[in-house]
Amino acid sequence: AYTYNTIISCCRRGSLYEEAKSIFEEMKLAGYVPDKVTYNALLDVYGKSRRPKEAMEVLMEMEANGFSPSIVTYNSLISAYARDGLLEEAIRLKDQMLERGIKPDVFTYTTLLSGYEKAGKDESAMRVFEEMRDAGCKPNICTFNALIKMYGNRGKFTEMMKIFDDIKECGCTADVVTWNTLLAVFGQNGMDSEVYGVFKEMRRSGFVAERDTFNTLISAYSRCGSFDQAMAMYKSMLDAGVAPD
RNA sequence: UCUAUGUCU
Numbered sequence: 001a002y003t004y005n006t007i008i009s010c011c012r013r014g015s016l017y018e019e020a021k022s023i024f025e026e027m028k029l030a031g032y033v034p035d036k037v038t039y040n041a042l043l044d045v046y047g048k049s050r051r052p053k054e055a056m057e058v059l060m061e062m063e064a065n066g067f068s069p070s071i072v073t074y075n076s077l078i079s080a081y082a083r084d085g086l087l088e089e090a091i092r093l094k095d096q097m098l099e100r101g102i103k104p105d106v107f108t109y110t111t112l113l114s115g116y117e118k119a120g121k122d123e124s125a126m127r128v129f130e131e132m133r134d135a136g137c138k139p140n141i142c143t144f145n146a147l148i149k150m151y152g153n154r155g156k157f158t159e160m161m162k163i164f165d166d167i168k169e170c171g172c173t174a175d176v177v178t179w180n181t182l183l184a185v186f187g188q189n190g191m192d193s194e195v196y197g198v199f200k201e202m203r204r205s206g207f208v209a210e211r212d213t214f215n216t217l218i219s220a221y222s223r224c225g226s227f228d229q230a231m232a233m234y235k236s237m238l239d240a241g242v243a244p245d
Numbered sequence: 246u247c248u249a250u251g252u253c254u
Contacts, residue, residue, distance in 0.1 A: 005246045012247095040247040047248090075248040082249095107249040114250060142250040149251070177251040184252050216252040 001032050009041040015049035034065070040072050047080025052089075055080040071097070075107045082115030087124070090115060104135070110143045117150040125150060141172045145181055152185030157194070160185065179207060180216045187220025192229065195220045211242050 004027040011020035024042055027034065034042075039062035046055035055077055059069055069077075074097040081090040090112060094104050109132040116125035129147070132139065139147075144167050151160035164182065167174055179202050186194040199217065202209070209217070214237040221230035237244060 002246050007246095009247060035246095037247045042247090044247065070247090072248045077248090079249065105249095110249045112249090140249095145250040147250095175251095180252045181250080187252095212252060219252070 001027070001035050001038060004032060005035075005037045005041050008038065008045060011045045012041075012048045015045075017045050017049040017051060017054070020045040036062075036067050036070060036073075039065075039067060040070070040076060043073060043080075044076045047076055047083065050080075050084055052077075052080040052084050052086060069097075069100075069102075071102050071105060071108075074102060075105070075111060078108060079111045082111055082118075085115075085119055087112075087115055087119055087121070104137070106132075106137055106140050106143060109137060110140075110146055113143065114146040114149075117146060117153070122150065122154065139170065141167065141175050141178065144170075144172060145175075145177045148178065148181050148185075152181065155189065157185075157189075157191075174202075174205065174207070176207075176210070176213060179209075180213055183213070183216045183220045187216070187223045190224045192221065192224035192226045195224060196229075209237075209240065209242075211237075211245060214240075214242055215245070 004023060007023050008020045011017065020042055024034065024038070027038070039058055043055045043058040046058060059073060059077060062069065062073070074093060078090045078093050081093065094108060094112065097104060109128055112128045113125050116122070116128060144163055147163045148160050151157070151163060164174070164178070167178065179198065182198045183195055186198060214233060217233045218230045221233060234244070
């Protein structure tokens with residue numbers, strides 16, 4: 001079943017839900033019994049293919065076959081609904097998991113937070129963040145990155161940088177997503193000196209930029225109309241031995 | 246072997 005599970009989860013990229021479904025059927029025909037991971041993987045493929053209804057059907061089939069949903073099942077399903085903007089349904093699932101004795105974790109809350117952010121519902125997003133703290137669930141770097149994105153999209157740069165400072169206070173470390181998000185936000189707003197500030201801070205922290213980050217830097221400076229800086233980043237990229245794409 | 250955050254993707 002490991003083999004089939006791996007192939008099915010491979011279908012997430014590319015939204016290959018029909019392929020995943022046929023591997024799933026083939027697996028059963030070959031006499032293998034789907035396990036928890038098989039169902040979770042298939043459910044996730046449907047979610048990533050933006051087919052929350054079918055993801056829900058996988059949950060039902062899973063239960064009909066005697067497997068109780070795990071926290072992974074719920075988080076994946078919540079992500080499927082949130083991705084489609086179905087936040088009320090996502091919240092209902094979070095409540096349902098609690099009723100069934102599964103405590104929402106940092107994945108659950110970060111998914112909901114980001115879902116509300118994408119829907120433009122900042123108040124609700126902040127409520128999720130508070131609920132998370134009240135529940136004693138510690139935010140991790142992904143949570144902070146989602147908050148940075150939220151404040152960045154709203155032009156609340158002071159708040160955004162406050163979250164950036166919180167990262168260290170909470171014993172987390174800024175990662176590639178953090179740096180790319182900050183650079184992109186300042187780039188989108190034409191704030192070239194802030195882009196430079198983030199760039200300096202990034203180097204100071206010892207972060208080694210890879211292709212994504214160089215691309216983000218070049219894009220950020222381009223949006224600021226800073227052609228020379230963009231070219232300088234392109235040169236740094238080549239000097240660092242990173243291949244452009 | 247399965248779940249959350251970013252860069253135009």
